[in-house]
Amino acid sequence: xxxxxxxxxxxxxxxxxxxxxxxxxxxxxxxxxxLGLLYGPIDRTVSIDQAARKALGRRLPAFVGWRHALGGITxxxxxxxxxxxxxxxxxxxxxxxxxYPSIQYVVSEVPLGWLVRDLHVWSANLIVIxxxxxxxxxxxxxxxxxxxxxxxxxxxxxxxxxxxxxGTGYLLPWDQWAYWTTTEVxxxxxxxxxxxxxxxxxxxxxxxxxxxxSRFFAWHVIILPWIAFALLLLHFSLLRKHxxxxxxxxxxxxxxxxxxxxxxxxxxFIVGVLVLxxxxxxxxxxxxxxxDPADPFTLPSALVSSWIVVDVSLALIRxxxxxxxxxxxxxxxxxxxxxxxxxxxxxxxRRRPIVLALGTLFFFGFLVAWLAGRQLRSLPPSTQLxxxxxxxxxxxxxxxxxxxxxxxxxxxxGGEEEQx
Amino acid sequence: MRVGKWILASGIxxxxxxxxxxxxAQQRDFTIDPDYSCVACHTEKRRAFxxxxxxxxxxxxxxxHGGVPQAFEQATAHAGADYIGTPGKLETVRLCASCHSDPxxxxxxxxPVGQLAEYRTSRHGHLLLEGGDLNAPTCxxxxxxxxxxxxxxxxxxVYPTNIAATCEDCHEDAALMGGYGLxxxxxxxxxxxxxxxxxYVENNFAAPTCVSCHGSxxxxxxxxxxxxxxxxxxxxxxxxxxxxxxxxDAALAGTIPGCTACHSNHxxxxxxxxxIAATCTECHEADxxxxxxxxxxxxxxxxxxxxxxxxxxxxxxLIRAGRRVADVKLRHQTALTVYLQISQAQHSLxxxxxxxxxxxxxxxxxxxxxxxxxxxxxxxxHGLTLIPVWFLALSAIVLAWFKLRALRKEEL
Numbered sequence: 132x133x134x135x136x137x138x139x140x141x142x143x144x145x146x147x148x149x150x151x152x153x154x155x156x157x158x159x160x161x162x163x164x165x166l167g168l169l170y171g172p173i174d175r176t177v178s179i180d181q182a183a184r185k186a187l188g189r190r191l192p193a194f195v196g197w198r199h200a201l202g203g204i205t206x207x208x209x210x211x212x213x214x215x216x217x218x219x220x221x222x223x224x225x226x227x228x229x230x231y232p233s234i235q236y237v238v239s240e241v242p243l244g245w246l247v248r249d250l251h252v253w254s255a256n257l258i259v260i261x262x263x264x265x266x267x268x269x270x271x272x273x274x275x276x277x278x279x280x281x282x283x284x285x286x287x288x289x290x291x292x293x294x295x296x297x298g299t300g301y302l303l304p305w306d307q308w309a310y311w312t313t314t315e316v317x318x319x320x321x322x323x324x325x326x327x328x329x330x331x332x333x334x335x336x337x338x339x340x341x342x343x344x345s346r347f348f349a350w351h352v353i354i355l356p357w358i359a360f361a362l363l364l365l366h367f368s369l370l371r372k373h374x375x376x377x378x379x380x381x382x383x384x385x386x387x388x389x390x391x392x393x394x395x396x397x398x399x400f401i402v403g404v405l406v407l408x409x410x411x412x413x414x415x416x417x418x419x420x421x422x423d424p425a426d427p428f429t430l431p432s433a434l435v436s437s438w439i440v441v442d443v444s445l446a447l448i449r450x451x452x453x454x455x456x457x458x459x460x461x462x463x464x465x466x467x468x469x470x471x472x473x474x475x476x477x478x479x480x481r482r483r484p485i486v487l488a489l490g491t492l493f494f495f496g497f498l499v500a501w502l503a504g505r506q507l508r509s510l511p512p513s514t515q516l517x518x519x520x521x522x523x524x525x526x527x528x529x530x531x532x533x534x535x536x537x538x539x540x541x542x543x544x545g546g547e548e549e550q551x
Numbered sequence: 552m553r554v555g556k557w558i559l560a561s562g563i564x565x566x567x568x569x570x571x572x573x574x575x576a577q578q579r580d581f582t583i584d585p586d587y588s589c590v591a592c593h594t595e596k597r598r599a600f601x602x603x604x605x606x607x608x609x610x611x612x613x614x615x616h617g618g619v620p621q622a623f624e625q626a627t628a629h630a631g632a633d634y635i636g637t638p639g640k641l642e643t644v645r646l647c648a649s650c651h652s653d654p655x656x657x658x659x660x661x662x663p664v665g666q667l668a669e670y671r672t673s674r675h676g677h678l679l680l681e682g683g684d685l686n687a688p689t690c691x692x693x694x695x696x697x698x699x700x701x702x703x704x705x706x707x708x709v710y711p712t713n714i715a716a717t718c719e720d721c722h723e724d725a726a727l728m729g730g731y732g733l734x735x736x737x738x739x740x741x742x743x744x745x746x747x748x749x750x751y752v753e754n755n756f757a758a759p760t761c762v763s764c765h766g767s768x769x770x771x772x773x774x775x776x777x778x779x780x781x782x783x784x785x786x787x788x789x790x791x792x793x794x795x796x797x798x799x800d801a802a803l804a805g806t807i808p809g810c811t812a813c814h815s816n817h818x819x820x821x822x823x824x825x826x827i828a829a830t831c832t833e834c835h836e837a838d839x840x841x842x843x844x845x846x847x848x849x850x851x852x853x854x855x856x857x858x859x860x861x862x863x864x865x866x867x868x869l870i871r872a873g874r875r876v877a878d879v880k881l882r883h884q885t886a887l888t889v890y891l892q893i894s895q896a897q898h899s900l901x902x903x904x905x906x907x908x909x910x911x912x913x914x915x916x917x918x919x920x921x922x923x924x925x926x927x928x929x930x931x932x933h934g935l936t937l938i939p940v941w942f943l944a945l946s947a948i949v950l951a952w953f954k955l956r957a958l959r960k961e962e963l
Contacts, residue, residue: 232875234873235873235874235875236875237873238872238873239872239873239874239875239926245873245933246933246936389962393954393958394955394958394959394962397951397954397955397958398955400947400951401948401951401952401955404944404947404948404951405944405948407944408940408941408944411936411937411940412937412940412941415933415934415936415937416934416937418872418930418933420871420872420873421870421871421872421873422870422871423870
């Protein structure tokens with residue numbers, strides 16, 4: 132019974148489309164001609180049509196497979212973050228009085244606001260995983276070697292930008308967890324020799340305050356996006372220039388593989404839809420809880436982290452101390468300099484033991500620190516000291532030889548003893 | 552005109568300087584007076600004395616100790632009819648009282664003059680003044696001999712957080728207290744009590760110290776019939792409820808030791824809701840009508856406590872779900888106020904009042920829990936959106952997959 136009902140409807144659509152194409156309606160033709168008039172001169176000058184056809188029609192090397200999707204996933208998550216971020220910015224207000232209520236409004240009043248916000252939070256987490264996986268593939272496959280060393284550095288800078296995005300965005304909900312985590316991390320950074328100055332400039336006040344919130348917001352939505360777009364342009368341009376690196380021992384010429392459109396784009400579509408569905412599922416099932424409103428005078432009972440990098444940082448700070456945190460950061464930074472030293476064309480992993488050790492230490496360390504950080508829900512021990520303990524720990528004891536001379540009270544008490 | 556302005560300006564400056572001069576003069580002089588001989592030998596006493604409040608008032612050594620401060624030889628300096636050297640305990644009382652019981656001298660400082668009169672009524676005063684017992688404390692035992700400071704000075708021995716340590720000097724000395732048939736350990740018990748925690752941990756200076764219940768100069772343990780009144784100085788509503796019930800009559804008659812019958816004295820133990828019934832059976836027989844009232848009170852208080860906790864948890868969940876909780880928190884505040892009334896009203900043993908109050912707490916808690924349930928339902932609905940999301944995603948993936956396979960076949 133359904134078949135005969137469906138057919139006329141589809142037929143009606145087909146008829147409509149055919150009519151539209153065959154139409155000689157002057158108004159319709161006028162609109163089409165007007166659009167053509169607009170587009171024609173532009174296309175003749177910039178040749179968009181040709182460029183688009185060329186870009187879509189180029190053929191990718193045959194060795195390009197699913198493992199090359201990691202960079203694409205990262206880019207897609209970046210787009211998700213931009214879109215959800217713009218949507219959030221319609222409602223978010225970066226001030227001490229309004230930040231927290233505006234998040235409450237987004238989560239509980241705005242239609243699908245909860246989804247946009249939690250998709251933003253989860254994409255910020257997934258992008259770190261995607262970047263790490265993308266980096267690990269490039270690192271272990273040795274594709275950072277010349278001529279692609281500049282692109283490796285651009286990628287590392289993009290990682291820093293993503294970390295800065297997350298770090299600045301973390302404070303914006305202005306709840307207790309955001310406030311005190313930012314306080315602890317800024318405190319750690321401020322103890323480093325040069326970055327310490329940077330941290331205090333970024334903080335803008337003696338404590339994390341409205342000044343910090345404004346600065347973080349400006350970085351998050353104005354400064355960092357421009358840097359990110361510039362770096363992405365560089366990253367993609369260099370990728371187009373040098374092409375995707377062939378795996379070691381690959382002899383096939385680039386260009387004899389599959390066309391970019393529609394074959395590769397369909398693959399990217401499948402991966403993209405899957406990642407987006409996973410991100411939406413995580414957002415719906417595990418929403419980022421809202422903490423109590425930020426209060427500089429009250430410590431929260433626990434810190435609940437909602438970003439992988441915060442887990443990693445807190446685990447490093449708590450278990451290895453401030454210097455452990457900086458040593459691990461140095462290890463990460465040493466990877467940035469690797470292409471300067473490791474310029475041999477050798478790309479087989481067995482012949483690169485130092486790189487293998489370094490990479491394993493970093494990526495495995497990151498994973499371990501993340502898992503350890505998930506277990507941390509506490510405040511730093513230094514914030515939980517009672518005044519007595521603090522005096523005992525931080526105030527040096529007086530030297531006993533000088534004590535009697537400096538204590539007139541002891542003499543006064545001695546006077547009492549003389550009484551009968 | 553210009554000259555007039557200058558004269559006016561000079562006048563203002565001069566007036567300002569003259570107004571400031573007494574303030575400058577009042578600053579403590581730490582330089583040694585070369586004509587005052589006491590400090591030539593007793594330097595450490597001078598140092599201690601300069602820290603105290605008496606040195607600010609221009610009082611000097613010879614005002615209390617007598618002697619000849621102009622003489623620079625010990626024999627001459629320690630001479631004279633009024634020389635008393637180090638005063639004994641009784642002489643100390645006399646010396647201090649000579650000024651502190653004189654309204655004319657104390658008026659300018661706004662100080663009371665009843666300390667000696669109070670001291671005479673105290674156990675300490677009885678022992679020293681009537682019994683001549685030199686173990687009993689005199690003024691300087693609590694206030695120090697030279698560094699005498701007002702009670703609101705944090706360095707003072709009688710500052711709220713220091714006073715327990717001052718009493719402790721004697722009252723934790725088991726050998727000394729044994730002679731008077733007194734136990735020790737009260738101060739440690741007080742430190743661990745709700746009052747002690749409020750004072751020492753939470754820095755709540757409204758919390759009572761030793762002298763708040765026992766009196767300072769008139770230090771005595773309150774009589775059995777006075778206990779509820781002593782506690783009632785702060786716990787006003789509890790006192791009112793207590794005296795409106797049967798226990799109040801018993802306390803007035805001296806049959807039960809007031810509040811301490813259930814809460815103890817220095818420990819001020821809180822009777823938890825699940826211990827109320829057991830506490831009643833310490834005096835009343837189990838299954839007696841009085842004990843059954845205790846069971847009923849325990850039930851009401853327990854129910855209200857649980858309701859309060861559940862509404863707190865519901866608020867916490869609402870906050871985590873990003874709901875605005877200002878209204879809910881106000882309602883919870885109302886429930887807390889009613890709960891406070893329950894904790895007071897239970898002392899009246901009036902079950903009707905208790906039941907009514909407990910019902911009010913329950914009603915507010917039910918409302919707050921209902922708001923939380925609505926939020927939980929919304930969370931559940933959020934999960935349902937995954938059905939269309941995954942349906943669309945999987946359909947798109949399957950279609951793309953088929954298209955990809957068809958394209959591959961074409962390529963081949």
